Amino acid sequence: MSEFREQMEAAIPALRRYARALTRDAETADDIVQDTLVRALRSEHLFHGGDMRAWLYTILTNLNRNRLRTLARRPVLAPIKDSDVAITGPDPGSRDIVRALEMLTEEQRSALLLVVLESLTYREVSEVQGVPIGTVMSRLARARNEIKAYLDSERPALRRVK
């Protein structure tokens, strides 16, 4: 296998993690990862070294944005299935964070996940999203405040078992 393909293969687990968090759906996430890999393979000749990871995140982020655009045209979005084991985490906090992520705009969610889950630097995220670093920072700040507001408002509603 070429070095290009080896690097790509090595990036797949992290891409799946990012895609799952972005889409909150296992099947959709793997579809997007697959599409990302297909595109990357097609552009194999365009890749002249550098950080392949950031490049793959860029393709994946663009593909997901395209996907959401088409979904936005449809009247009803699929609701989160509470019974879904994949979505229901081990503790209530875990499910809350999934719902909180849901509240964010696509750009905010992608910026936050790239930083906190994928450990990209602000500069790398600015390249992935094609915006200045200042924009990345304001997306992060807004994302965090939105999530905090959501989690704060949810907390009193949690039923205590004991």
Added chain:
Amino acid sequence: MTDRDQIITEAELNAYVDDELPADRRTAVEAWLATHPDDAAKVAAWRKQIELIRERFGHLAIETPPRRLAVEHLAQRRYGAIAAAIAATIAAFLVGAGAGWSARGIEVAAPSELARFTTDALVAYRLYTVEVRHPVEVPGDQRPHLVEWLSKRVGSPLHPPELDKQGLKLVGGRLLPGPTGPSAFFMYENPSGERFTLYCGRVKDGQTALRYTSGEQNAAYYWADQNLAYVLSGPAEADALRDIAQAAYDQIDRRSPPPQG
């Protein structure tokens, strides 16, 4: 030392949490947090968010990916029939989406020739840029043939711009029905898969400046030159769109002879 010198912005608090601060600012933030409990609580809440997100999704990075994602497998499949199927599904939605666009778009009451061009160009943009396997009829590596063919059909010599400096390569082109007759459609792509298209066809209204229009997700620059209308479309939030359109406009403008008389 005044309080104003030391003020810590929310942006810095974020950068602190993400370990993006130089050491001196880091110390300053820590000193600030010691005396500002509200901000300290905020930082603690943000850290908790990070922990929750990592707990929830972190395990996926150690899971073995399904076989359908194996790189060699995908390479063998000649670039993925499944991806093409997904694209086809998306395209089906886009036909409907495109029809709705003109109602919310530009100059609904009495669309000018150029406005109708722009609408058609954006519909074509949406329809074909999501295609994985068949985005174009003639690929970009057959450029001379592509240009000759489309020039003949449109009825005017076409010169699709070279946009390598803008990081775009020509994916190829196709022939499309336009508001006034056959239109040419050229697709460009950057290394991260973002696509931009140039749509052009003949118009009566000879010459206009570069104009801009944007829908919810796509945007376009359009102009007319030498009785040809051009629409350069791309993602609405792409900062590069203006530069690309300007480069295309300049190249096409340079080719046209100076006005007579």
